[in-house]
Amino acid sequence: MTDKLQSVLHPAGPDAVIISQFAWVMFGAGTVIFIGVMVLLALAVKRAPRQVRPLRWIAGAGIAFPLVVLSALLVWSTWRSAELAPQSSTASLVISVTAKMWWWEVRYHDPLTGREIISANEIRIPAGRDVYVALSATDVIHSLWVPALAGKRDMVPGRMTGLTLRADKPGVYRGQCAEYCGAQHARMALHVVAETPAAFDAWLARERQDAAAPGDAFLERGRQAFIGQRCAACHTIRGVAGDARLGPDLTHVGSRLHIAAGTLRNHRGTLAGWIADPQSIKPGARMPAANDIDGETLRALAAYLEHLK
Known part of the structure; x- marks a missing residue:
C-alpha cells in the first residue's frame, strides 16, 4: 500500500x-x-x-x-x-489512542478474548465500517488529525474525547499531531491503514499471538540482545520480556509500516539506525542510544525486531 x-x-x-x-x-x-x-x-x-x-x-x-x-x-x-458522523462509542470496533511525547499508543479491545491488543503509531481499521477512536493524552495537549478521513480532535491530559473514523476503501492515510507539543511535534505522525474486513480480521488474529520464536541462531542472538541491552525496561515483547509501558509495545513491530512515529520506513536498516542513535534522527526523543553494542549484535537485534510480524 x-x-x-x-x-x-x-x-x-x-x-x-x-x-x-x-x-x-x-x-x-x-x-x-x-x-x-x-x-x-x-x-x-x-x-x-x-x-x-x-x-x-x-x-x-x-x-x-x-x-x-x-x-x-x-x-x-x-x-x-448535521451529516457528520456522531462521535459515539457504539461503533462495532473501539480503539483507544493515547498521545505521548512524541508517539502514539494504540489499544484494541479484542472482542474474541476480551483483552487489549497493544500497538503503536499505526491504526488498523476495516474499510467501509465506522470505527470509534477514544482519545486521551498523558503529558501535554496533543491533537489527532487524519485529514483524508476526519476532522481534528484535541487530546487534553485528564480528559477523554473521541473521533469516528471511516475509510471508504483500503489505503494508507497519514495523520499528524496538530497541536504543538514540544521539540519533536513535527515528527509525531501516525498512519491509518484501512484494509478489507477479511484482511483486518487476519491481522487482528496475528496480533493476538505472542511474539514469534526466533527461527535461527542469528535471530536468537537478537532476542538475547533485546534482553541483555535492557530494552525490556521500556518496551514489551509478549512472550519474551516484561510489561513495560514507557515505550511502544514491540510484540509485532515488524508488521508496522513505519517506526519512530512515522519518521522512518520500517526495515532492518532503519531499525538498526534508530537503535544505534535515535537522538540524531529525533533529537529529544526519550529513547537512549545503544552505545555499548557491537555491529554484529546490532544487526542481529534489528533482524529480530524485523521478523516480529
Missing part, C-alpha cells in the same frame, strides 16, 4: 468529504469576493474622482452583502455539519 496524500482536499471518508466541501466553498466564496473588491479598486483608480453616496455603499457593501453571504454560509454549513 502507498501512502495517500495528507490533505483535506483528498477525502477518503464521508466526514472528510463534508469537510472538503466546506474548504472548497469557503475558498470559492473568498475568491469571488476578492475578485469583486479588486474590480472595484481598479474602477476607482481608473475613473475620474466624483461624488459618491457613502451611505449607499455602507448599507449595501458593508451591511447587506456580508449579512446575506454569511447567513447563507451559516445555514449551509449547519445543514451539512
Whole structure:
C-alpha cells in the first residue's frame, strides 16, 4: 500500500468529504469576493474622482452583502455539519489512542478474548465500517488529525474525547499531531491503514499471538540482545520480556509500516539506525542510544525486531 496524500482536499471518508466541501466553498466564496473588491479598486483608480453616496455603499457593501453571504454560509454549513458522523462509542470496533511525547499508543479491545491488543503509531481499521477512536493524552495537549478521513480532535491530559473514523476503501492515510507539543511535534505522525474486513480480521488474529520464536541462531542472538541491552525496561515483547509501558509495545513491530512515529520506513536498516542513535534522527526523543553494542549484535537485534510480524 502507498501512502495517500495528507490533505483535506483528498477525502477518503464521508466526514472528510463534508469537510472538503466546506474548504472548497469557503475558498470559492473568498475568491469571488476578492475578485469583486479588486474590480472595484481598479474602477476607482481608473475613473475620474466624483461624488459618491457613502451611505449607499455602507448599507449595501458593508451591511447587506456580508449579512446575506454569511447567513447563507451559516445555514449551509449547519445543514451539512448535521451529516457528520456522531462521535459515539457504539461503533462495532473501539480503539483507544493515547498521545505521548512524541508517539502514539494504540489499544484494541479484542472482542474474541476480551483483552487489549497493544500497538503503536499505526491504526488498523476495516474499510467501509465506522470505527470509534477514544482519545486521551498523558503529558501535554496533543491533537489527532487524519485529514483524508476526519476532522481534528484535541487530546487534553485528564480528559477523554473521541473521533469516528471511516475509510471508504483500503489505503494508507497519514495523520499528524496538530497541536504543538514540544521539540519533536513535527515528527509525531501516525498512519491509518484501512484494509478489507477479511484482511483486518487476519491481522487482528496475528496480533493476538505472542511474539514469534526466533527461527535461527542469528535471530536468537537478537532476542538475547533485546534482553541483555535492557530494552525490556521500556518496551514489551509478549512472550519474551516484561510489561513495560514507557515505550511502544514491540510484540509485532515488524508488521508496522513505519517506526519512530512515522519518521522512518520500517526495515532492518532503519531499525538498526534508530537503535544505534535515535537522538540524531529525533533529537529529544526519550529513547537512549545503544552505545555499548557491537555491529554484529546490532544487526542481529534489528533482524529480530524485523521478523516480529
